[in-house]
Amino acid sequence: MRELSRDHVKAMEERKVLQSFLAESQKGLPPRRMRDSHIEVLLPLGSQPELREKYLTVQNTIRFGRILEDLDSLGVLICYMHTRIHEAKMSPLSIVTALVDKIDMQKMSLSPEQDIKFSGHVSWVGKTSMEVKMQMFQLHGNEFCPVLDATFVMVARDSENKGPAFVNPLIPESPEEEELFRQGELNKGRRVAFSAKSLLKMAPSAEERSTIHEMFLHTLDPKTVSFQSRVLPPNAVWMEDSKLKSLEVCHPQERNIFNRIFGGFLMRKAYELGWATACNFGGSRPFVVAVDDIMFQKPVDVGSLLFLSSQVCFTQDNYIQVRVHSEVASLESKEHMTTNVFHFTFMSEKEVPLVFPRTYGESMLYLDGKRHFSSMSVPVNLRKD
């Protein structure tokens, strides 16, 4: 049993009492409107320069990893607004991040010298899950211009984070809100379909198989009649040579109330390793253009060792698709368990080499990377100003 601090044990004891506020069915909860959970938060980077240090990169842009952390906290806060019980001092729900469905950037880099505004609301609900849509704007002259769109899925759990808990129904009030709600329903269906076709469950399509075979033929040594001697084509890199790894010790500073590590912290660490991988591969400064399908499969306990491994799995023109795999091991047991898989799409300043898989497993990573790349909203239309 992992040791908990005294404060933590007390907080958990207090939460047990909240169990009585949990609803026995969704029908027992009052419906909410989208505007009930709508929040706007200002990050005054321009007007409060002392805040900047935390967000600053060495290129005088904003650390995207920090934005991921803020989006994660904001998403949770929005869900607490949706499920608020006015009589209760504290929410009986434990809301956890289940999925970062999509983050699309509309601008290449963000200035650390202008104020940022976040806004968002719940856009769809299931029984225990909520889809949250968030937007980020940056001050440009006198106007806040959109710079990022994000869709997260959060899941409500009981007071002790031991089992699922119902959330309030959502009632759309206008045709626009009905469309958002319908989109949320479609997103759920799309996720199920994407996962059913996963290469971990099904063989690649005929077109994908032929892509892989073409690539294989491209790497055969024309001087030998052998399937084994492989040579890299010009301007290409073997996938295994694109790997970078890191290790994090998960200290209590990064924990939430349930002694679990914040999803935002995990995303920041994975993003920074992914960025370094893209930088190392492309040889110039990469900009993140999209993040998708980050699934939080298992919570990470405080005290765990977090192993991150990152590799380029697909490239096209200036784009680099990076996959970061994270797994944890406790200090006592050496057994590793996957907690997340992160997918980041970067754009480099110049054209990047092709990446070639050498093994069957790597070929599946290539196809999975290609599928994620193709699912990015096109055309990616990034403003440079």
Ligand SMILES: CCCCCCCCCCCCCCCCCC(=O)SCCNC(=O)CCNC(=O)[C@H](O)C(C)(C)COP(=O)(O)OP(=O)(O)OC[C@H]1O[C@@H](n2cnc3c(N)ncnc32)[C@H](O)[C@@H]1OP(=O)(O)O
């Ligand atoms: C400057 C601006 C900043 C502003 C900030 C303001 C700050 C204010 C402060 C606010 C508070 C901040 C707190 C931050 C807290 C962060 C939270 C975390 O980090 S948490 C730490 C990180 N996160 C974690 O550690 C979570 C780790 N993962 C888990 O614990 C579990 O996998 C699970 C609970 C997520 C699902 O468990 P599982 O056994 O599968 O559960 P079930 O089968 O029972 O299904 C339940 C429901 O879930 C659904 N669903 C499931 N999966 C997915 C999916 N992939 N995709 C979509 N949906 C999914 C499923 O369909 C069902 O829905 P429904 O039909 O009922 O509607």
